[in-house]
Amino acid sequence: MEFKTKHNIGDYVWCNIYNGIKVKVTAIHIIATRSGVTIEYSVMWNGGAWSRMENELFSTEEELLKSL
Numbered sequence: 060m061e062f063k064t065k066h067n068i069g070d071y072v073w074c075n076i077y078n079g080i081k082v083k084v085t086a087i088h089i090i091a092t093r094s095g096v097t098i099e100y101s102v103m104w105n106g107g108a109w110s111r112m113e114n115e116l117f118s119t120e121e122e123l124l125k126s127l
Contacts, residue, residue, distance in 0.1 A: 062089050064098055065113050072102070072116045073123040080104055084116075 066072050070084045085108070086101035098113040117123040 060091070062091075062096065062098070064089075066100060066116060066118070072100075072118060073120050074102060074104075074109075074111055074116055075123060075127070076104070076109060076111075079120065079123055081120075082109075082116075 064087055066084050066087075068084050068087060071081050072084060074080060074082050076082070082102035082104040084100050085103050088099040088101070088110075090097040090099065100111050100113065100116060102109050102111055102116070117126065
């Protein structure tokens with residue numbers, strides 16, 4: 060089984076934490092169940108770590124702003 064992710068480990072992406080910050084992807088978690096596939100990312104910023112769903116991360120600041 061193959062999965063295609065929008066971002067890769069080591070990528071810097073934009074997230075709406077604190078009204079929009081650039082974070083680094085540190086891990087990717089793929090959860091496959093009978094009802095579908097969920098892709099979750101672990102991201103770090105300023106010493107903190109969060110988990111975010113793929114639809115909460117954006118490749119550019121412009122993409123993030125358009126989503127708001």
